[in-house]
Amino acid sequence: MTADGAAVEPDRRKCWKGAIGLLLWAAVPGILQAQELPSSEESSAPASRARPPEEVWVVPPPVVPKRVAFQPQRLQEPSPSLPPGRALPVPANKPRRFLFTRRYGTPNTISREVLPDKSERWIFLGGVIINATTDDGEQIELATDEGVVWVRGGPMEELPGGFRTPGDGRSEVEVYLRGNVVVRTKSARGPLQTLRAQEVYYDVERQRAIALEGTLDFQPAPAPDPVHVSGAEVRRLDAENWEILRGSINASKLPSDPGFRIDAPRVTYEERFAQLRNLFGLPYRDLRTGEPVFGREQLVTAYGAVPRLLGLPVAYYPRIRADATDPLGPFVGFSFGQNRIFGTQFYTTWDVFDLLALRPPPGQKWRLHLDYLSKRGPALGSEYFYNIPAEVPGLSATTGRALFYGVWDDGVDILGGNRGPEPVPPFFRHRLLWRHQQELIEGLYFQGQLAHLSDKNFFEQYYKIEFDTDVNQETFAYLTYNRGKWWAAGLVEPRLDRPWNPETQWLPRLDGALIGQTFLNDWFVYSTRVHAGYARARPAQQPPFSLLPTDVAINAGRVGWQEELSLPLALGPVKLAPYGMLDLTGYSDDLHGDAVGRVWGGGGTRLSLPMSRLYENVSSDLFNIRGLYHKAVWGANYFYARSNVPFTQLPLLDRLNDDATDQSWRTMTPLQPAYLAGSDGVLLASAPLPTSPYNPQRYLIRRQVLNRLDTLDDLHVLQLDLRQRWQTKRGFPGQEHTVDVAILSTSVSYFPQADRDNFGKPFAFLEYDFLWNIGDRTAFTATGWFEPYDNGSRYYTFGTYFNRPDRTTFYIGYRQIDPINSRAVIASVGYVLSRRYYFTASSSYDFGLNQALTNAITLTRTGTDMTVSIGFTYNSLVNNFGFQFLIVPNVLAALSGQGRFAGVPLGMVNPVTQGMQRGR
Numbered sequence: 001m002t003a004d005g006a007a008v009e010p011d012r013r014k015c016w017k018g019a020i021g022l023l024l025w026a027a028v029p030g031i032l033q034a035q036e037l038p039s040s041e042e043s044s045a046p047a048s049r050a051r052p053p054e055e056v057w058v059v060p061p062p063v064v065p066k067r068v069a070f071q072p073q074r075l076q077e078p079s080p081s082l083p084p085g086r087a088l089p090v091p092a093n094k095p096r097r098f099l100f101t102r103r104y105g106t107p108n109t110i111s112r113e114v115l116p117d118k119s120e121r122w123i124f125l126g127g128v129i130i131n132a133t134t135d136d137g138e139q140i141e142l143a144t145d146e147g148v149v150w151v152r153g154g155p156m157e158e159l160p161g162g163f164r165t166p167g168d169g170r171s172e173v174e175v176y177l178r179g180n181v182v183v184r185t186k187s188a189r190g191p192l193q194t195l196r197a198q199e200v201y202y203d204v205e206r207q208r209a210i211a212l213e214g215t216l217d218f219q220p221a222p223a224p225d226p227v228h229v230s231g232a233e234v235r236r237l238d239a240e241n242w243e244i245l246r247g248s249i250n251a252s253k254l255p256s257d258p259g260f261r262i263d264a265p266r267v268t269y270e271e272r273f274a275q276l277r278n279l280f281g282l283p284y285r286d287l288r289t290g291e292p293v294f295g296r297e298q299l300v301t302a303y304g305a306v307p308r309l310l311g312l313p314v315a316y317y318p319r320i321r322a323d324a325t326d327p328l329g330p331f332v333g334f335s336f337g338q339n340r341i342f343g344t345q346f347y348t349t350w351d352v353f354d355l356l357a358l359r360p361p362p363g364q365k366w367r368l369h370l371d372y373l374s375k376r377g378p379a380l381g382s383e384y385f386y387n388i389p390a391e392v393p394g395l396s397a398t399t400g401r402a403l404f405y406g407v408w409d410d411g412v413d414i415l416g417g418n419r420g421p422e423p424v425p426p427f428f429r430h431r432l433l434w435r436h437q438q439e440l441i442e443g444l445y446f447q448g449q450l451a452h453l454s455d456k457n458f459f460e461q462y463y464k465i466e467f468d469t470d471v472n473q474e475t476f477a478y479l480t481y482n483r484g485k486w487w488a489a490g491l492v493e494p495r496l497d498r499p500w501n502p503e504t505q506w507l508p509r510l511d512g513a514l515i516g517q518t519f520l521n522d523w524f525v526y527s528t529r530v531h532a533g534y535a536r537a538r539p540a541q542q543p544p545f546s547l548l549p550t551d552v553a554i555n556a557g558r559v560g561w562q563e564e565l566s567l568p569l570a571l572g573p574v575k576l577a578p579y580g581m582l583d584l585t586g587y588s589d590d591l592h593g594d595a596v597g598r599v600w601g602g603g604g605t606r607l608s609l610p611m612s613r614l615y616e617n618v619s620s621d622l623f624n625i626r627g628l629y630h631k632a633v634w635g636a637n638y639f640y641a642r643s644n645v646p647f648t649q650l651p652l653l654d655r656l657n658d659d660a661t662d663q664s665w666r667t668m669t670p671l672q673p674a675y676l677a678g679s680d681g682v683l684l685a686s687a688p689l690p691t692s693p694y695n696p697q698r699y700l701i702r703r704q705v706l707n708r709l710d711t712l713d714d715l716h717v718l719q720l721d722l723r724q725r726w727q728t729k730r731g732f733p734g735q736e737h738t739v740d741v742a743i744l745s746t747s748v749s750y751f752p753q754a755d756r757d758n759f760g761k762p763f764a765f766l767e768y769d770f771l772w773n774i775g776d777r778t779a780f781t782a783t784g785w786f787e788p789y790d791n792g793s794r795y796y797t798f799g800t801y802f803n804r805p806d807r808t809t810f811y812i813g814y815r816q817i818d819p820i821n822s823r824a825v826i827a828s829v830g831y832v833l834s835r836r837y838y839f840t841a842s843s844s845y846d847f848g849l850n851q852a853l854t855n856a857i858t859l860t861r862t863g864t865d866m867t868v869s870i871g872f873t874y875n876s877l878v879n880n881f882g883f884q885f886l887i888v889p890n891v892l893a894a895l896s897g898q899g900r901f902a903g904v905p906l907g908m909v910n911p912v913t914q915g916m917q918r919g920r
Contacts, residue, residue, distance in 0.1 A: 094134045094135070094136070094138070095134065095135065095164065095165060095166060096132050096133065096134050096164070096165045096173070096204070096205075097131075097132070097133050097134075097159065097162065097163075097164045098130060098131070098132050098149075098159075098162045098163050098164070098165070098173070099130070099131045099159065099161050099162040100122075100124070100128055100129070100130055100161055100162050101128070101129045101131070101161065102126075102127060102128065102129070103127030103128055103129050103143055103144070103145070104126075104127045106126065106127070107126065108124060108125060108126030108127055108128055109123075109124070109125040109126050110122065110123070110124055110125075110128075111123045117152075118152075119150055119151060119152040120150070120151040120152075120156075121148065121149070121150055121151075122148070122149040122151070123147075123148050124144070124146065124147045124148075124149075125146055126145075127143075127144070127145050128143075128144060128147055129141065129142070129143045130142040130143075130144075130147070130149070130175065132173070132204055137186075137187070138185075138186070138187050139184075139185070139186045140183070140184070140185050140204065141182075141183070141184040141185075142175060142177060142181070142182075142183050142200075142202065143180075143181070143182040143183075144177035144178065144179055144180070144181045144182075144200075145178065145179030145180050145181075146177070146178045146179050147175060147176060147177045147178070148175070148176045149173065149174070149175050150172075150173070150174045150175075151163070151165075151171070151172070151173050152170075152171065152172040152173075153165070153166075153170040153171030153172055156171070171205070172203075172205050173203075173204040173205060174201070174202070174203050174204065175200075175201070175202045175204060176199075176200070176201050176202075177199065177200045177201075177202065178198070178199050178200075179198070180198075181195075181196065181197050181198065181199065181200045181211070182194065182195070182196050183195040183196075183197075183200060183202065183209070183211075185207075187239070191218055191219055191220075191221070191271075191298075192218070192219060193216065193217070193218045193271075194216070194217040194218070194226075195209070195211055195214055195215070195216050195217075195234065195236075196214060196215045196217070197211035197212060197213055197214030197215070197234065198212055198213045198214075199211065199212045199213075200212075200214070202236075206238070207236065207238060207239045208235075208236055208237065208238065209234075209235065209236035210233070210234075210235055210236075211233070211234040211235075212232070212233060212234075213232060214230065214231065214233070214234035214244075215228055215229065215230035215231075215234075215255070216228075216229045216230070216234055216242060216244065216269065217229075218269075218271075218298065218324070220298055220324040220325045220327070221325055225251050225252070225253055226251070227249065227250075227251045227300070227324050228249070228250050228251065228252070228255045228258075229242075229244050229247055229248070229249050229267055229269060229300065230244070230247060230248050230255075231244035231245050231246050231247035231248065231267065232245055232246040232247075233245040233246070240270055240271050240272050241268065241269070241270050242268065242269040242270075243266070243267070243268050243269075244266070244267040244268070244269070245265070245266060246265055247263070247264055247265075247266070247267035247302070248261050248262065248263045248264075249261060249262045249263075249264070249267060249300060249302060250262070250865070251327075251865070252864050252865045253864040253865070254864040254865075257864075258864070258865055259309070259310055259863050259864060259865035259866055260307070260308070260309055260310075260865045260866060261307075261308050262302055262305050262306065262307050262308070262320065263305070263306045263308060264302035264303055264304050264305040264306070264320075265303060265304050266302075266303045266304070267300065267301065267302050267303070268299075268300070268301045269298070269299070269300050269301075270297070270298075270299045270301075271296070271297070271298050271299075272296070272297055272299075273294065273295070273296050273297075274294065274295075274297055275292045275293065275294050276293050276294065276295045276297065276323075277357065278329065278330070278354055278355070278356075278357040279322070279329035279330060279354070279355075280355075280357075282356075282357035283357060284357045284358065284359050285357065285358060285359065286358075286359045287353075287358045287359055287360055287361060288361055293359045295325075296325070297323050297325065298323060298324035298325055299321060299322070299323055299324075300321070300322055300323075300324055301319065301320070301321040302317075302319070302320045302321075303318070303319055304316075304317075304318060304319075305317045305318075305319070305320040326354075329351075329354060330350045330351045330352075330354035330355045331348075331349075331350060331351075332349040332350055332351055332367060333347075333348070333349040333888075334346075334347065334348050334349075334887075335347045335884075335886055336884070336885050336886065337882065337883065337884045337885075338882065338883040338884070338885075339873070339880055339881065339882030339883065340414065340878075340879065340880045340881055340882070341375070341414045341461075341878070341880050341882075342373040342374070342375055342376055342411075343373055343374035343375030343376070344373075344374040344375075345371070345372070345373050345374070346371060346372045347369070347371045348369070348370045348371065349367055349368070349369055350367065350368040350369075350370065351365070351366070351367065351368075352366040352367065352368050352382065353365070353366050355368070361388075362388075363386060363387040363388050363389065364384070364385065364386045364387075364388075365384070365385045365386075366382070366383070366384045366385075367382065367383040367384075367385075368381075368382050369381035369382065369383070369405065371407075373407070373411075375411045376407055376408075376409045376410070376411045377407060377408040377409055377410055377411070378407075378408055379405065379406065379407040379408070380405075380406055381403070381404060381405030381406065382403070382404050382405075383401065383402065383403045383404075384401070384402040384403075385400070385401050386398065386399065386400050386401075387399045390439070396438055396439045396440060396441070397438065397439045398436075398437070398438040398439075399436075399437050399438075400434070400435055400436040400437065400438075401433070401434070401435050402433070402434045402435075403431070403432070403433040403434070404430065404431070404432050404433075405430060405431055405462075406428055406429065406430030406431075406454075407428075407429050407430070407458075407462065408427060408428055409425065409427065409428075409429045410427065413425070413457045413461050414461075414878050414879075414880065415457060415460060415461060415878065416875075416877040416878035417667070417668075417877065418671060418674075419543075419544075419667055420543055420544070420667075421543060422456070422457065422543070423455065423456060423500075423542055425454070425455040425456075425457065425458065426454055426455060428454070429454045429455060429458045429462075430453075430454045430458070431451075431452065431453050431454065431458060431459060431463075431473075432450070432451065432452040433449070433450070433451050433452075433473070434448075434449065434450040434451075435448070435449050436448045436449075443481055443482050443483050444479070444480075444481045445479070445480050445481075445482075446477070446478070446479050447477075447478045447479075447480075448476065448477045448478065449471075449474065449475060449476055450475050450496075451473040451474060451475050451496065452475075452496050452497070453473055453498065456500035456542060459473060460660075467660055468660050471658070472501075472658055472659045473498070473659070474493060474498075474503065475493065475494055475495070475496045476491060476492065476493040476494075476506075477491070477492045477493075478490070478491050479491075485514055485515050485516055485517055486512075486513070486514055487511075487512065487513045487514075487515065488510075488511065488512045488513075489510070489511045489512075490508060490509070490510050490511075491506050491508060491509040491510075491511075491533075492506065492507065492508045492509075493505055493506045493507075493509075494507065495536075495538065499540070499541035499542050500540055500541070500542040500663075501540060501659050501662070501663065502537075502538065502539045502540045502546050502551055502655070502662065503537075503538055503655075504535050504536070504537045504538075504653050504654070504655060505535065505536040505537075505538070506533050506534070506535055507533075507534050507535075507536065508533060508534070509531070509532070509533030509534075509535070510531065510532050510533060511529065511530070511531045512529065512530050512531075513527070513528065513529040513530075514526070514527065514528050514529075515527045523567060524565060524566070524567055525565070525566045525567075525568060526563070526564070526565050527563070527564045528561070528562065528563045528564075529561075529562045529563075530560070530561050530562075531558070531559070531560050531561075531562075531709075532557075532558070532559040532560075533557070533558055534555075534556075534557050534558075535554075535555070535556055535557070535558060535651075535653045536554075536555050537551075537552070537553065537554050537555075537556070537651055537652065537653055538553050539551045539552060539553060540666065544663065544666035544667045544670075545666070546666065547665075547666055547669055547670075547687075547688040548652060548688050548695075548696075548697070549591075549648065549688065549689075549690070550591065550647070550648065550650065550651060550652040550697065550710070551652045552591065552651060552652075554589055554591075554651045555589065556587055556588050556589040556590075556651055556653070557587070557588040557589075558585065558586070558587055558588070558653060558709075559585070559586050560583065560584060560585035560586065560709060561583070561584045561585075562581070562582070562583040562584075562585075562709075563581065563582045563583075564579060564580070564581045564582075565579065565580050566578065566579035566580075566606075567579070573609060573610065573611075574607065574608070574609050575607070575608040575609070576605065576606075576607055577605065577606045577607075578603070578604075578605045579603060579604060579605070579606065580601070580602070580603035581601060581602050581603065581641070581706075582599075582600075582601045583598070583599075583600040583601065583709070583712060584597070584598075584599055585597070585598045585600075585709055586598070587650060587651070589651070590645075590649050590650055590651065591648075591649055591650065591651055592649070596645055596649070596650075597645075598643060598644060598645040598650070598712075599643070599644050599645075600641060600642070600643040600644075600712045600713075601641065601642065602639060602640050602641025602642065602715070603639075603640065603641075604637060604638045604639035604640060605636075605637075605638050606635075606636070606637050607634075607635065607636040607637075608633060608634070608635050609633070609634040609635075610631070610632070610633045610634075611631075611632045611633070611634070612629065612630060612631045612632070613629075613630050614627070614628075614629050614630075615627065615628040615629070615630070623741075623774070624728075624730055624774075624775060625728045625741060626728055626729050626730070626736075627728055627729060628726055628727070628728055628741070629726070629727040629728070630724070630725075630726050631724065631725050631726075631727065632722065632723070632724045632725075633722070633723045633724075634721075634722055635720070635721045635722070635723070636718070636719065636720050636721075637704075637718070637719040638717075638718050638719075639704060639715065639716075639717055639718075639719075640715070640716050641712075641714065641715045641716075642714050643712060643713050643714055646713055646714075647690075647697055647701070647710065647711050647712065647713045648690050650710050651710065652697075652710055652711075653709075653710050654707075654708045654709055654710050654711070656696050656697065656700070656708065656711075657696070665696075669684065669685055669687055669688070670685060672684035672685045672820075673685050676819070676820060676821060679791065680791060680818075680819035680820075680821070683791050683819070684819065684820070693759050693787075693789075693791070693792065693793070694793070697711045701713050701715055701757075702715070702717070702749070702751075702757065702758065702764065702765075703765070704717060704719070714756065714757070715757060716751065716752050716753045716756075716757060717749055717750065717751055717752075717757065718749070718750040718751075718752070719747065719748075719749050719750075720747065720748050720749075720750070721745065721746065721747035721748075722745070722746050722747075723744075723745045724743070724744045724745070725740050725742070725743045725744075726740070726741045726742045726743075727739065727740055727741065728741050730776065739773060739776070740771075740773060741772070741773055742770070742771065742772045742773070743769075743770070743771045744768065744769070744770050744771075745767075745768065745769045745770075746767065746768045746769075747765065747766075747767050748763060748764075748765065748766050748767070749763065749764050749765040750762055750763055751763075751764065759789065760789075761787070761788065761789040761792075763787075763788055764787045764788070764789075764792075765785070765787065766784075766785070766786055766787070766788060767783075767784065767785045768782075768783065768784045769782075769783050770782045770783070775802075777802050777803050777804060778800075778801075778802035779800070779801060779802070780798075780799075780800045781797075781798065781799055781800075781801075782796075782797065782798035782799075783795075783796070783797045783798075784796045784797075791819055793818070793819070794816070794817070794818040794819075795816070795817055795818075796814075796815070796816045797813060797814065797815045797816075798813060798814055799811060799812060799813020799814065799826070800812060800813070801813075806832045807830060807832055807838065808830060808831055808832050809828070809829065809830040810828075810829050810830075811826070811827065811828045811829075812825075812826070812827045813825075813826050813827075814826075816848075820848075821848040821849070822846055822848045822849065823846060823847045823848040824844050824845065824846040824847070824848075824853065825844065825845050825847065826842075826843075826844045827842065827843055827844075828840075828841065828842035828843075829841050829842075835862075836861055836862055836863065837859065837860070837861055837862075838859075838860045838861075838862070839857075839858070839859055839860075840856075840857070840858045840860075841856065841857045841858070842854070842855070842856050843855045843856075851876055852874075852876050853875070853876060853877065854873070854874070854875050854876075855873065855874045855875075856871065856872070856873045856874075857871065857872050857873075858870070858871035858872075858884075859871075866887055866888060867886075867887075867888045868886070868887050868888075869884065869885070869886040869888075870884070870885055870886075871883070871884040871885075871886075872884075
């Protein structure tokens, strides 16, 4: 480059032509206005450029934008008339400070000269950083290897290492940059923008630029990574608008090789403060007030857009427009699967508030599910979540969830096992659920649920995880009040057409209690509870039918009063607490239709003896032990109770199991002899009989479970237990922490009247629970429970596992259940193959049944832009082979719960797992 700038290399002609054309276009208004300039006395503040001084805000308040396009009301205002010959006033330039510093820390060459038109030209060689700042916070940083700066206008104030423009409307600063150019701009209210290119022409005062082979980077507020828009030519049209020719858009951590990008011949970027609009151009309105919603938009528009996944084109759009602060718009999540039960499955989740252009109240989300299952049919659902904290004026702490989901199903359910005859489901299968929890006033809580299912198997088939682990799909309203030691509750539970499940309707039920009241100088502790209610018990009216003799259809009123009085004593290290209990309960109808009053009472003694010993000299590098502290607590409970009415005479109003457990038990019990030959199968099939060791009510009585009022009877038992733990210090010197090296709990029950209470055997419920923490991340565990008589229940498990900070996990274990002859080996592994690849596998094989139960394998690749998972599953119980292919953009996980109107905590809605849950 020559000193006067005449010689231009051929590869820069396009940039210079654009710069000269932009200069001429910008200079025309100034030439026209020069004919109307005032006298020399007024030249220091020309009327065409004058404006009042700006007020500087520390935190600028939101203002309605000055652009007419976003203030339609101004279109109705009459245009102000101007005197003849008067030029249209425009804003004046801002005073701006320019400082020049070295770019690479090495000496550079700076030359300065005055041109014939009185303008100044600065030439920089060897790398320079030019900083231009204004008093209102606008910042521009230009870094380049070579550059030319032209300064025109009034006198400049000299500064050390730079100058200051007066801001009188006459000063102009233009810059030409070449070689590894980086331009960073930031306004007082806008985000940082970074332009990288080989050559750049920049008009500082008008904020216009032309760049060749450039890339524009900007960081939307909720996104984890900046957006990169690159193109053969990047144009800055003004402070708010950019245009990119032959451009490409991505938001990758690796912009040089993005996994997903959008190519387009023309891309525009606009940053503005305006009324927010959704994907369809509808203006957002506040749901509560109806007022328009204003905010900062970062609009990216691509014309003739071609999205490319891993370099391959996947679609074509004539026009795509998105807000970078909300790039996904109403889209929330997508998942895909394939298996024998549902066929090919597509699950999509959408934000309804975004679709309707509504700003929800804080803490509320509304989701729409649009799914398709090839072997079943299309599906439609909607979910609404609300989580209102107590800080919201006029409202108490409130949480809730409303759900509707339906499937047009013309397929056949595959649930596994021989279930016998099943009712024919309707064509449109659905579920409805509403849960609400609220603190009405201090201490007064309301919990309610409204649930409806179209048929018996829909919930289990489509929501298997929720069916196994969630609460019953009942309809109820439950009100509780707590104040100190007092407690009261009211329950109303109608039945909404669930004939396949046994259920007790309470219309209503009232409870009250006083817990832990002391008197006589705290010598005695007294607790009491009263209850009254009207119950309508209904057994299952569809197969599998109810099995227990006490589970019958009956309408009965029940009133009762239960008391407990104890005398805690401390006899040295021994803690002793004699106690007595009394329960008076009346039934309007028993199983024979007669009114009956039951008197149940008993008493006993609880004993506790803690012991400990410190072994300071015990040390082992192999077992990572430095001292050993052994703690043990001996416990005993002797109890004797009698009842004037046996439990076999009373209706079962208090349910024993949740719906899923009860249905499985009712289904399998009659089929036990077919699957388990010999006496064990016969005994398991006789479990409903009160004399059976597998009768669930008899089990609760022997275990001394006292919260099922209908299942109280005679009992004489001595329960013994020993809880032990061994503790040591682990960690770096000075940072040691106490850990449990091992934990062992054992217990046994002894029945003095074995013939009546324990099927003729004195001992039962021999149990142990052992955990050995070999290290902080490695452990061995074992549990056992058995009853020492023929055909008694036996349950054993043992296994070992360890995990590492890099998410590597291993587990292998063994589980044995008798008398059902189940002997299963379970193994799982999660292994980090590399920083990008993660492998998981799990398998279980039952050697008693000689059958593989479940098998699953998944390979996950976490890339710079997206996470890809490929998985295979096989369940031999239902002979179901499944395939899952999942692509999740990383921005989706980062923006979940962080969008423009986010208010519900992250994790409440997971679109991917929700899709898999809806399709099992």
